[in-house]
Amino acid sequence: MTTLDVTSRFEAKLLRPKTLGGDASWAFVVLPREVSEKLPRRGRTTVEGTLNGHPFQATLEPDGQLSHWLQVRSELREAAGAAVGDIVALELAPVEKEPEPEVPPDFQEALAAAPEAFKVWNGTTTLARLDWIHWITSAKQLKTRAKRIGDACNMLASGKKHVCCFDPSGYYSKAFQAPKAET
Known part of the structure; x- marks a missing residue:
């Protein structure tokens, strides 16, 4: 079986979310749609990659527009030498095997x-x-x-193995979106 290279390289602006008194120590990046289209699913999906050359693994969230957004925690941002407002270099690829999710x-x-x-x-x-x-x-x-x-x-x-009537991309239900950026 031939493996296709699904690594995407792009630059994006590191944004700070608008918050209502919450934790604003994290930042985020909205992926270009063409990058998301290379991923195996429109819902949550885990990727490995680098931010300004610093390696990480994270689960992307759907943005409701058939793309994804990436939460960049302060530890990753600092390790990568990036500040909110910077244009950062990202490299992403889907993980070979999705990790088991944490059950609330x-x-x-x-x-x-x-x-x-x-x-x-x-x-x-x-x-x-x-x-x-x-x-x-x-x-x-x-x-x-x-x-x-x-x-x-x-x-x-009752035997159902998949949640019915759930749009994990948020596109049809308009249930998900990327955070609003601070201006």
């Missing part, structure tokens, strides 16, 4: 209390688990999140 504690508890759901959960793929978790954690209200956890356990217990 409230969902872990619900799965532990639902043995049939837990059994199906363990039989799903890493990408399916990533979508289930993304669907749950993308809820904007705690009430919605709790309902989604209950619904997830019910769907899994």
Whole structure:
């Protein structure tokens, strides 16, 4: 089998998110659409790469426009010698195998209390688990999140291995977007 080179190289401006009194120690980059098109999926996807030559691994978030954005934590920004507002050089490639996602504690508890759901959960793929978790954690209200956890356990217990009716790209549902940049 021939492996295609899916490494993308590009430059982008390092932006600071507008926040409402939250943690503004991180920055972000919106990927050019042609870079996202080389990735295996429009939803969350993990990449390896470099920022100004400094290596990192991160999970890209969908921006709702069939592209992605990258959160750049302060540690990476400092290690790469980059400041907000700088044009940075990025190199990205999808990881060979998507890492197992971290299951939120409230969902872990619900799965532990639902043995049939837990059994199906363990039989799903890493990408399916990533979508289930993304669907749950993308809820904007705690009430919605709790309902989604209950619904997830019910769907899994009934044998569904993939969350139904969830657009992981946010394009059709308009559910996701990159952060708004500080001006």
